[in-house]
Amino acid sequence: MRVALFVTCLVDLMRPRIGFAAIRLLEAAGCEVAVPESQTCCGQPGFNSGDRAAAMMLAKKVIAEFEAYEYVVAPSGSCADQIRNEYPGLFVADPEWHGRAVALASRVFELTDFLVNVAKSDALPSDFSGTITYHDSCTGLRSLGIKSQPRALLAKLRGVTLKEMDGAEECCGFGGTFSVKFGAVSAAIAERKCDCIRTSGADAIVGGDLGCLLNIEGKLRRMGDETPVLHVAEVLAGEGGKQQ
Amino acid sequence: MHFKARAVAQLADAGVQSNLKKAKGKFVDKRRDAIAEFLAQGGDFEALREAGMELRNRVLADLDLWLEKFEVNATARGAKVLWARDGAEACRLIVDIAKRHGVKKATKSKSMLSEEAGLNQALEAAGIQPVETDLGEYILQINDNEPPSHIIAPVVHKSKEEIADLFARVHKKPRLTDIGEMTREAREVLRSHFLSADMGISGGNFLVAETGSVALVTNEGNGRMVTTVPKVHVVITGIEKVIPTLEDLSLLLRLLIRSATGQPISNYVSLLTGMKGEGDLDGPENMYFVLVDNGRSDLLASEFNDMLRCIRCGACMNHCPVYQTIGGHAYGWVYPGPMGSVLTPLYMGMENALDLPHAATLCNQCGVVCPVKIPLPDLLRTLREKQVEKKLRPLSERLALKAWAWVATRPALYALGTKFAVRYLNWLAGGGKSIAVLGAAPEWTAGRDFPAPQGRTFREMYARRKRS
Numbered sequence: 001m002r003v004a005l006f007v008t009c010l011v012d013l014m015r016p017r018i019g020f021a022a023i024r025l026l027e028a029a030g031c032e033v034a035v036p037e038s039q040t041c042c043g044q045p046g047f048n049s050g051d052r053a054a055a056m057m058l059a060k061k062v063i064a065e066f067e068a069y070e071y072v073v074a075p076s077g078s079c080a081d082q083i084r085n086e087y088p089g090l091f092v093a094d095p096e097w098h099g100r101a102v103a104l105a106s107r108v109f110e111l112t113d114f115l116v117n118v119a120k121s122d123a124l125p126s127d128f129s130g131t132i133t134y135h136d137s138c139t140g141l142r143s144l145g146i147k148s149q150p151r152a153l154l155a156k157l158r159g160v161t162l163k164e165m166d167g168a169e170e171c172c173g174f175g176g177t178f179s180v181k182f183g184a185v186s187a188a189i190a191e192r193k194c195d196c197i198r199t200s201g202a203d204a205i206v207g208g209d210l211g212c213l214l215n216i217e218g219k220l221r222r223m224g225d226e227t228p229v230l231h232v233a234e235v236l237a238g239e240g241g242k243q244q
Numbered sequence: 245m246h247f248k249a250r251a252v253a254q255l256a257d258a259g260v261q262s263n264l265k266k267a268k269g270k271f272v273d274k275r276r277d278a279i280a281e282f283l284a285q286g287g288d289f290e291a292l293r294e295a296g297m298e299l300r301n302r303v304l305a306d307l308d309l310w311l312e313k314f315e316v317n318a319t320a321r322g323a324k325v326l327w328a329r330d331g332a333e334a335c336r337l338i339v340d341i342a343k344r345h346g347v348k349k350a351t352k353s354k355s356m357l358s359e360e361a362g363l364n365q366a367l368e369a370a371g372i373q374p375v376e377t378d379l380g381e382y383i384l385q386i387n388d389n390e391p392p393s394h395i396i397a398p399v400v401h402k403s404k405e406e407i408a409d410l411f412a413r414v415h416k417k418p419r420l421t422d423i424g425e426m427t428r429e430a431r432e433v434l435r436s437h438f439l440s441a442d443m444g445i446s447g448g449n450f451l452v453a454e455t456g457s458v459a460l461v462t463n464e465g466n467g468r469m470v471t472t473v474p475k476v477h478v479v480i481t482g483i484e485k486v487i488p489t490l491e492d493l494s495l496l497l498r499l500l501i502r503s504a505t506g507q508p509i510s511n512y513v514s515l516l517t518g519m520k521g522e523g524d525l526d527g528p529e530n531m532y533f534v535l536v537d538n539g540r541s542d543l544l545a546s547e548f549n550d551m552l553r554c555i556r557c558g559a560c561m562n563h564c565p566v567y568q569t570i571g572g573h574a575y576g577w578v579y580p581g582p583m584g585s586v587l588t589p590l591y592m593g594m595e596n597a598l599d600l601p602h603a604a605t606l607c608n609q610c611g612v613v614c615p616v617k618i619p620l621p622d623l624l625r626t627l628r629e630k631q632v633e634k635k636l637r638p639l640s641e642r643l644a645l646k647a648w649a650w651v652a653t654r655p656a657l658y659a660l661g662t663k664f665a666v667r668y669l670n671w672l673a674g675g676g677k678s679i680a681v682l683g684a685a686p687e688w689t690a691g692r693d694f695p696a697p698q699g700r701t702f703r704e705m706y707a708r709r710k711r712s
């Protein structure tokens with residue numbers, strides 16, 4: 001399977017190791033992985049702020065860069081959803097681009113969803129061990145149905161125990177630009193999430209979207225809590241332990 | 245004051261915060277349990293939501309026809325149907341009705357439209373005493389007409405202790421703290437009003453076109469006193485509340501009540517059709533419907549018409565992480581939470597509620613609980629687009645978004661920019677893992693740290709790896 005990795009702008013900027021973990025997982029699953037070099041951002045900041053023109057510019061760029069591949073995989077539910085479910089709607093008035101957006105859409109997957117439902121691979125190179133709790137990021141959960149996939153994969157790691165927290169499906173308060181427009185409200189929501197994480201008693205908090213993870217990590221650290229915050233790809237690829 | 249300032253004030257209010265925490269669990273858990281029970285009995289709640297959505301869409305597609313049918317059937321039962329273009333006209337009509345019947349006092353059961361129209365103020369100005377009889381609304385009224393903070397639980401932001409203080413002060417009786425006793429005291433006060441009022445004003449959850457009836461969903465029984473004891477009954481509600489048949493009513497009741505309070509059915513569901521008939525022991529001698537537009541036909545003709553499906557259950561706010569954190573008063577008008585963030589700019593003018601469409605994380609928890617499947621996050625996002633089109637966003641924000649898109653469509657420049665950004669952020673972190681104060685995002689670091697980047701961009705590391 002020829003898979004193109006959509007790294008996502010946040011992983012590129014903040015946590016490259018998540019991108020490398022994703023490559024490792026995809027290769028272990030027998031995929032041939034390409035990383036188109038000119039890729040940048042899927043356009044969500046503009047899209048969610050009402051700047052449709054900006055969102056369309058970036059959407060066209062992503063479509064052109066990725067449409068030649070059999071599959072596109074992103075270590076993020078919200079970016080995968082943007083390409084899969086939102087791009088076609090951006091081009092309702094433009095039959096050519098609409099057609100190209102639709103043709104790409106169904107081949108775009110969030111990483112754990114792809115590993116479980118498309119690659120159907122059991123090969124996880126991880127030796128990670130510890131007790132973790134999992135945060136379900138909103139867009140992945142409610143728009144792509146990402147819930148059982150990461151758990152199914154984590155369950156295959158012998159050293160990993162999952163302790164579910166209360167309100168695992170509740171928003172962490174990130175919301176993209178919401179977090180910088182309404183910082184106080186956003187941080188108060190994050191605090192609730194962090195309280196649930198701490199009460200769970202897990203040794204690490206794991207999730208599938210870096211935006212939420214940075215929000216959670218920022219709040220935990222401000223609370224004086226050093227609990228490791230890991231992307232599910234890091235845990236599954238066995239690179240989680242190295243970062244701290 | 246804008247949403248943001250009000251939101252911060254609500255965050256700082258320890259009382260509101262502790263009351264909100266309690267309320268959240270109640271609403272969310274009860275709805276979840278009610279739906280689980282429904283499923284256990286072989287029901288399919290998702291299919292019900294789908295049917296609810298289809299039904300509401302069907303009505304809205306021919307709203308004028310259903311309203312006419314309602315008017316014909318309600319009139320045939322002796323009621324008078326009056327139409328109001330806006331809240332002010334609704335108030336005028338109701339004051340006129342009151343004057344015609346020599347009304348001095350009007351008891352009221354809960355109506356959000358009355359809040360929209362500012363009916364109580366209009367009645368008072370005309371020398372008519374409005375008495376709110378829903379316990380929550382009564383509490384707010386005796387507390388200097390405080391606005392409600394929730395569409396079905398108007399005093400959810402208050403604790404029992406605060407209400408105990410208020411009752412002791414206003415009722416001039418010894419302070420009670422037992423909820424049953426407090427309720428009894430309020431009942432005693434309200435009873436004399438029920439008996440002495442010349443007019444009853446109620447809202448209407450649904451208007452049934454085939455019978456000309458209004459359906460009222462309540463838990464306290466006050467609605468029955470308001471609509472049967474006084475000689476005049478006025479229903480004030482929005483034109484979008486009409487539904488075709490009683491069969492449709494049963495579908496919407498199953499959805500509404502489970503979504504709102506998590507009950508399989510409310511304590512009272514009243515179906516009122518016409519006035520007191522011959523041989524009836526009670527009921528009004530005169531019945532009026534004041535059906536209000538107040539922006540609804542404009543909404544119907546717009547890309548926001550999904551919003552008119554709303555059956556005012558409150559589930560979207562109960563499940564909203566933002567509402568749960570700041571409560572309803574921060575939203576500034578009658579309707580709070582996600583549905584309010586959509587309705588307020590549409591009814592009050594976009595430029596008067598610039599913050600609201602942005603006051604959401606777009607988590608879509610509201611969209612998945614809405615009993616009539618209103619895509620609230622999509623509507624909020626479309627409102628954001630309208631703001632950008634009308635240049636209502638701050639210049640700095642518009643430029644930042646343009647700049648981001650401009651750079652992000654130029655990969656070489658983007659690679660360079662991110663390379664420097666990462667180094668700058670790491671320099672700010674001073675070798676640590678977190679940045680405590682980030683000038684570029686002060687709102688972020690006021691309440692949490694900004695995690696430092698790993699070191700280099702993925703792009704740089706990947707290029708190096710490929711070379712080696």
Ligand code: SF4
Pocket residue numbers: 553554555556557558559560561583610613614615616617618
């Ligand atoms: S928008 Fe939906 S969830 Fe919110 S009050 Fe209306 S019907 Fe209920």
